[in-house]
Amino acid sequence: MSDNKKNKVWTIKKVLFWTSDYFKKHNIDSPKFNAEMIMSKILNLSRVKLYLHYDEVLPAKKLAKIKKFIKKRADHYPLQYLLGETEFYGHKIYVNEGVLIPRPETEVLVDAVVTYLKNSDKRNCNILDLGTGTGVIPISIHKYFEDKDCDINFTVTDVLSASLKNAERNFQKYDMNNVKLIESDLLEKVDAIFDIITSNPPYIAEEDWDDLPLVIKDHEPKQALLAGERGLKYYKSILSKSRDYLKDDARVFLEIGAEQAEDVMQLADKHSFEVLGINKDFNDRDRVMILKMKE
Numbered sequence: 001m002s003d004n005k006k007n008k009v010w011t012i013k014k015v016l017f018w019t020s021d022y023f024k025k026h027n028i029d030s031p032k033f034n035a036e037m038i039m040s041k042i043l044n045l046s047r048v049k050l051y052l053h054y055d056e057v058l059p060a061k062k063l064a065k066i067k068k069f070i071k072k073r074a075d076h077y078p079l080q081y082l083l084g085e086t087e088f089y090g091h092k093i094y095v096n097e098g099v100l101i102p103r104p105e106t107e108v109l110v111d112a113v114v115t116y117l118k119n120s121d122k123r124n125c126n127i128l129d130l131g132t133g134t135g136v137i138p139i140s141i142h143k144y145f146e147d148k149d150c151d152i153n154f155t156v157t158d159v160l161s162a163s164l165k166n167a168e169r170n171f172q173k174y175d176m177n178n179v180k181l182i183e184s185d186l187l188e189k190v191d192a193i194f195d196i197i198t199s200n201p202p203y204i205a206e207e208d209w210d211d212l213p214l215v216i217k218d219h220e221p222k223q224a225l226l227a228g229e230r231g232l233k234y235y236k237s238i239l240s241k242s243r244d245y246l247k248d249d250a251r252v253f254l255e256i257g258a259e260q261a262e263d264v265m266q267l268a269d270k271h272s273f274e275v276l277g278i279n280k281d282f283n284d285r286d287r288v289m290i291l292k293m294k295e
């Protein structure tokens, strides 16, 4: 953004156009959306309102802040970290650096749990979420059932204290008094039994790490993504250890990588779990495995 005299007056419209164009040149996906979101955040206006205030001139302080954000975003810093929030299952979720940005694919897991609970006659339910990150899975399930005749309590674990802090902030935002947070390596510090275990564990294979886009590799926590050889480390752990934490008729919902269904099915069989289904994501790729213990 040039500061020379001719271009001195920066209206909202002018900054929006300039920024979209700048992002396009820097290969940022959805450049107009990114420009709108940054300006909305800093001006504290909805995206629609930006267009209603199109000709307003930006105060120098706001303009300086917008410039800073634009520069970071053009360097491929994730938009969600810049904004400090994202949207998941229709809910605003705080997310800060050091914590995995929730992905839309995980909504398939939430859908699977919601469908299961709607079709069951459970009125009380204990759910354990392993590797909770921002807490999106429990929040989305809680919000779906909060006005319904189903009393749900959650236990969540994460190995990163940054994740648990971020999750706690989100649970407070949604007035959730029904969550127990445990800093734990998977099940290590858990001592209860559950109707449901959910997990979107790290599942990127060690051998695929170099091929990940820089926007992920450079900014998101490695511990939230990487999962050893073939990306199976956490499925092995969860399936080999979770029996002691499950009621007889309990269900396990695991998010899986698009190419991992075969391997995870073999692990399930090895540890006496029956695969009840594999749900696809919106790109028709295997995404969520639903399991129960064999008798």
Ligand SMILES: C[S@@+](CC[C@H](N)C(=O)[O-])C[C@H]1O[C@@H](n2cnc3c(N)ncnc32)[C@H](O)[C@@H]1O
Pocket: 100, 101, 102, 103, 106, 130, 131, 132, 133, 134, 135, 136, 137, 157, 158, 159, 160, 163, 184, 185, 186, 200, 201, 202, 203, 223, 224, 225
């Ligand atoms: C792929 S992220 C999923 C986060 C969140 N559930 C979501 O769907 O957005 C995996 C999460 O597992 C956590 N994690 C990694 N290793 C773990 C371990 N050994 N025990 C517990 N959590 C772990 C990471 O910190 C991260 O929050």
